[in-house]
Amino acid sequence: MPDYKAPLRDMRFLIDHVFDFHGHYAGLGATDASPDMVGAILEEGAKFCENVLSPLNRSGDEEGCHFDNGVVTTPKGFKEAFAQYVEGGWHGVAADPAYGGQGLPSSLGLVLSEMIGSSNTSWGMYPGLTHGAMSAIHAHGSQAQKDTYLTKLTAGQWTGTMCLTEAHCGTDLGIIKTRAVPQANGSYALTGSKIFISAGEHDMSENIIHLVLAKLPDAPAGTKGISLFIVPKFLPESGERNGVSCGSIEHKMGIKASATCVLNFDGAEGYLIGEANKGLNCMFTMMNHARLGTGMQGLCNGEASFQGAVKYANDRLQMRSLTGPKAPDKAADPIIVHPDVRRMLLTMKAFNEGNRALAYFTAQLLDTAHLSADPDQRQEAEDLLAFLTPICKAFMTETGLEVTNHGMQVFGGHGFIREWGMEQLVRDCRIAPIYEGTNGIQALDLLGRKVLGSQGKLLRGFTKIVHKFCAANAEHPQLKVQVAKLNQLNQQWGELTAKVGMAAMKNPDEVGAAALDYLMYSGYIILGYLWLRMALVAQAQIDNGSGDPDYARGKLATCEFYFKRLLPRTATHRAAVEAGSECLMSLPAELFAL
Amino acid sequence: MPDYKAPLRDMRFLIDHVFDFHGHYAGLGATDASPDMVGAILEEGAKFCENVLSPLNRSGDEEGCHFDNGVVTTPKGFKEAFAQYVEGGWHGVAADPAYGGQGLPSSLGLVLSEMIGSSNTSWGMYPGLTHGAMSAIHAHGSQAQKDTYLTKLTAGQWTGTMCLTEAHCGTDLGIIKTRAVPQANGSYALTGSKIFISAGEHDMSENIIHLVLAKLPDAPAGTKGISLFIVPKFLPESGERNGVSCGSIEHKMGIKASATCVLNFDGAEGYLIGEANKGLNCMFTMMNHARLGTGMQGLCNGEASFQGAVKYANDRLQMRSLTGPKAPDKAADPIIVHPDVRRMLLTMKAFNEGNRALAYFTAQLLDTAHLSADPDQRQEAEDLLAFLTPICKAFMTETGLEVTNHGMQVFGGHGFIREWGMEQLVRDCRIAPIYEGTNGIQALDLLGRKVLGSQGKLLRGFTKIVHKFCAANAEHPQLKVQVAKLNQLNQQWGELTAKVGMAAMKNPDEVGAAALDYLMYSGYIILGYLWLRMALVAQAQIDNGSGDPDYARGKLATCEFYFKRLLPRTATHRAAVEAGSECLMSLPAELFAL
Incomplete structure (x- = not known):
């Protein structure tokens, strides 16, 4: 596996110079995001990702997740890394201080997530899904729901999921079959089966809080009849196991260390979040963030691939330059002398650095949309975000997949061998044009x-x-x-x-x-x-x-x-x-x- | 896995109409390749591939090859399928009748190989490599070598390999390190280590005949100092085990049922084939055929992917057509109504059928170059072949990889799940732009x-x-x-x-x-x-x-x-x-x- 080194110089070039994050934060009154704080997140985040997550990337792919009678075990080291991440205070970096978060702007959370995703995409899915669930509860939950769930989720004591897809529908959520029947105590009994639930079951946290799309008995047909529910694995008050269980995990092409679960809801106790029949709207409010996050995967896998490819192209000796030997003392020239190898490397570099700029540019708009005191500025940011988000998701993943394929190609036959880690990046990246809304969508x-x-x-x-x-x-x-x-x-x-x-x-x-x-x-x-x-x-x-x-x-x-x-x-x-x-x-x- | 059905209609459209194989064969005096014979190869070949090879494709990928102390075991059913293939007379279809072959033209062999590669790429590597070794011996071996090896290879009793690559060189064969030292009895003692040897060791045949590139002690530097040797696993006369052993097999992204071996030669007995120091030339004479064969992999995996994708696009119900419901009696329309799904399907279809035409067009040139009585016609065919071969190899594999990726995308999230078999086609196809000379080469x-x-x-x-x-x-x-x-x-x-x-x-x-x-x-x-x-x-x-x-x-x-x-x-x-x-x-x- 290429050892990941956070590309701090390029990140800083954007943060300090091109997009002036410091002026941007000051303008939004985000005083906690001081230059010192930004520096600390970069430096310490890089260390954590390089030293803790990166070494678990290939072993996680090889080992995968284990399923045994409803119990999912993550690969060796994953649980400990998560504990270390939580202990280091990383989990709540961009979360609301009212529930124990550090309250830093979304863009800083994104910078951190870039390093996490580049060093270990599968591992990053667990906190990533939790952040999605936190956003949903934060935006749409009642105060009581926030009090109950957000504090534990922010602390990383509990983790979260998003349960949308069913076997017969992914894009077309209007035809979901999971039902929620109102109960005497104000809760709902959820019954149905969800598939492709990332982090749906695992051994990293005490409890798992599922956010589940389901239909009320009297719901209108189609997307206007979908409601969102909180369904905890263990009921918060009694601590009892709820009626939700993991039926199996998928065997996938990549992100093998991310548990992709079938979740069966069998009269599980759930609590309506937001308004009835407005569940899809609740989802849409988080879409910009989640889709930008998925777009990031193209950059993350692409960056890791580039690091491996550049090193290999400088080390691997093969053939002579057409313009005469460049390393006459060696048996052959390093392959970086060949124009076609450079074509691949520069394509990778141009997409990665360009995609990073796109992601950071868009992340600033997220900050502005959330934090600006000026409603016109907020609206302008919202409009740009609406426009850029599908492009971030699809363009960054299409080009990211191209990048990882070039990285593999630079390695020649060795690129096809698992040991080198280059093909894993292609496999991991291949899901990104599909999930979180296909690129066609x-x-x-x-x-x-x-x-x-x-x-x-x-x-x-x-x-x-x-x-x-x-x-x-x-x-x-x-x-x-x-x-x-x-x-x-x-x-x-x-x-x-x-x-x-x-x-x-x-x-x-x-x-x-x-x-x-x-x-x-x-x-x-x-x-x-x-x-x-x-x-x-x-x-x-x-x-x-x-x-x-x-x-x-x-x-x-x-x-x-x-x-x-x-x-x-x-x-x-x-x-x-x-x-x-x-x-x-x-x-x-x-x-x-x- | 999509069940493979040989696209006989499209194959016949090219064979019977566009390229008039029958007139072509008659013109070359290839009277054995009668319309009846062509029909029999198509019909019976299709049955064998559909019924015997296709069912072993996904299980072979899941099981992979086993390595235990130098012994390689192929996945369940592979050995039996090979025996059936040999028994059916398929192995010698295009081989010289002087050694037991049927002597049919190369183009018919290629048509058969398309069906084999589409139904089970990994399995097809074993006979594929054998055919490569047979061509080399046929073109460059002495009569005694032909007598000893070709009959058993044609019969499928023995199989063959091509041993070129070493750990430090693949493209740059001028710097290989394997040495061949002349022995008193006229043989050579070969010492060195070869990697990425497909079918280098397995359980399908009684003996394995390695064709090995090595350097004589007094060889000039670079590509002009490479010689080609026959190194049998078991010595034909004594039946003794030769000094060649399999050190390990690679763990790869795809074609997992094809054993990719490290072969260690430890003073192994070998026999010079062709002239000393002309080994690379010997290789080049087979290059056109081998590269066209590799190009075919793009078509083969692409065809299998298309078959799966078209079926899924007709079955999967998701969303309504933007121009109004097309299946109003169902919960949603089949996704083939959506223009973007059609974009993917038509891209697949256009590349597959175009690539098939390119392959058959080129295969006819192979026939002409081999069989024409007219030297001008032979030369013209040779020139066109020289021009088209690198295009077949690279264009067909680049576009084939694109096709398999579209096929996976049509399946949405299900495309990423191994069970459906669509992602295997991407993984299997991914080696094709790399091996047999990278597409850059x-x-x-x-x-x-x-x-x-x-x-x-x-x-x-x-x-x-x-x-x-x-x-x-x-x-x-x-x-x-x-x-x-x-x-x-x-x-x-x-x-x-x-x-x-x-x-x-x-x-x-x-x-x-x-x-x-x-x-x-x-x-x-x-x-x-x-x-x-x-x-x-x-x-x-x-x-x-x-x-x-x-x-x-x-x-x-x-x-x-x-x-x-x-x-x-x-x-x-x-x-x-x-x-x-x-x-x-x-x-x-x-x-x-x-």
Whole structure:
């Protein structure tokens, strides 16, 4: 396994310079997130992830989770690492101080989660799901529910889950079958079966608090008849075991150390959270955070893969450079001399650093939406978040999967061997384009609900930013060519959107036909904008003599690579968007295979 | 696991109509390959693969191979299936009748191997490697060597391997360390260690014949000092165990039922095959066949994945069509109504059927190169083969991997669960872009050695065919738009090549920088040509009222999809080729990660 080293320099480049987290926190009155605190989270978080989580990554994959008669045991070391994490105070970093959290902004929680996910994706699922459950209870629970559950969850004494999917439905939650029947004592009896429940059963915590979507007896059909319930594994008052049990765990392609459970609810006692029949709305309020978190997985696995690939490309000796030997004293040159190996490494680097910028940019919007005193600023942040979230989720996971595949390819045959750990990153990453809403669903959300649903307003909220940026930097001595390219694409983006919008008015299938390519097209332009923001800072550092010139040079070279070799992919995605729906829909379903 | 059904209709469409295998065989005097024989191979081969091999595919993946103190046991049922395969006479279908084979043309062997690889890739490795060893002995062995080894190998009594890679070198065979010391009796004593040896040790055959690359004591440095040796596991005369043993087997991402062995040669007795120091040349003569075979893996895994995905997309009910319910009597519509699901399915279908056409087209060239009485025709076929082989290997495996990933995605969360078998196809396919020369190496072979190395002659050999085709069909009533598009790309292909060639004269790194994208660009154009050939036949069938109009309609719709949604990817690859090497080479190696 590549030993994970937190890329603190790149993280700091974004935090300190490109996005000025310190000014951002000060502006939001988030005084606890002082530069010292940010530094401590980075330094100490890195140590924990490098020293505790990273060493458990490959062993966790090899061992997997154990299921025995309803009891799930996590791989060796996982439980102890969780105890250490809780003891170190990491679990409540971004949680509400009213329930024992440190109250730091979401963006700092995200920075920490990047390091966790990069060092051990499977392990990170356990606290990750708990944070999701905490958000739901915090946003929608009664005060009594908060008092009962949030304190224990924040302390890491209990963990949480999100129980949505059933065997016959994942995307289409309107047709779930789990039922909740009101009881005399005000609680509900839940009966049904949920699948794909991450952290649904395990040995890391005293209690597990399930948040469960179910239907009341008189519920309207479809998504408007879904309610959300708290169903604890052990009832908080009596300590009795509740009627929920783990029927089995899944055998999966990757994230094998994350227990993916079938949970059977057999008249389990549950408590309504939020309003009846508004359960899906409760879920949606957490969606931005959860989807950004899933997008992060593309970055996390990609970063780990890049670290392994760069090291290997410098160590592995194979063939001579076509321009003459570069290591004449050795049997062959290190493979990093070969242009095609560099193509793979630079693609990885450009996506990882670009995706990190996208994630941090979006995380600042989360902070602003939560913390700003100015309602207009909050609304603006909410709008940008609504627009960017599906792109973060889908673009970062599509490109992250590409990155992990390149990392494996750099290793040649050794990449296919488990021992090296590179193929695990591909397997772990492969779930990210699927779960938390498939990328196809993200794309429909972006183009249908967000962009066309707002008559283009949410898109314009972003293109306006890019337009201003391009106008301000149109004469930049070193970067004006790229600025002009970005400006051109930014205009084309609006035109393409208008074209799809017109077509969609005649035929709603045009939205579905264009959606995934539209999302990818958008993602490439957004990353172009973010790469230029990074390049501007790097160029300024070189001009000023501040910062590390070598590091800045790497940024500029990668930006150049991005504009020359990756941004042109927009042409293909645009052509696919323009191709329209007919070539997808004309063939009757029964003629696909004969 | 999706139950494999041989796509006989599509195979016959190519064999009977598009490529007229019957006329092709008659023209080459391959009278044994009569239409009846072709039919029997298809029908009976399909039965064997569907009924014997396909049921062992997932169990083989789950069980894997066992290693115990040098002994390798293949998964349950593998040995018996091999015995059945041998008993059915399949092993010698394309082998020389002088040694007990049936002597059918290579292309028929390839058709059979498609069905084998689609139903069970891992199992197919064992006979596949044996065929490789047989070709080497047939082409380069002495008569005595042929007599000793070929008869038993053809009969499937013994199996074979190819031992090239060592721990420190795979691509760069010039630096192998295995040594061969001449012995008094004319044999050689081989000492060294080989890795990644597929079928290196197993329980399926009485004896295993290793073909081993090694260096003589006085060998020149580099690739010109490599010799090829036959090293049997048991010495044929005495029956004694030779000094070769299996040190371990690899734990891999996929093809887990294929034993990938470390083989230790400890003064093992070996026999020089071909000339001393010409071992790599011996290997190269088999390369076309082996690389086409590896390219097939992309098609094989892709076909299996498509079969699973189409079935699931018709069965799985989820959400309503955006244009209104299509199955109003059910809880939701089958997901094949959604444009984005169709995008994935049609991408799979277009690549699979296009790749099958590419493979069969190339296989006919193999036949011609072997069997034609006309030396000019042989040379022309050899030239086209030299050009097409790296494209078959790399393009078919890159797109095949994409196809298996789409197939998994169609299944949503279930795609990630091992039980469904879709993720196995991704894992199995993932090795194909790596082994038998990485796709990066294929790309260098294509652009550097083949295209630029022939001053463009090998490219022109193909573009001429496309040019004639476009001229002949420029006025085709239904297809002229696509013909014009193909013609335009065909011209651009030559121009782009000239541009790279000019740049490469100044800087050899331009070749490496352009190579992979150039190969993919070429592959898309070639598939465009082949899709039009299929569409022409389909349109003619509709016009004539021959054939099945539904099937022909599927072909035309998929061709349309290919031209609208996949062929535009050429734009991106061209842009990457034109981007040049500087943006890859400017960053010093030590600045890739800081």
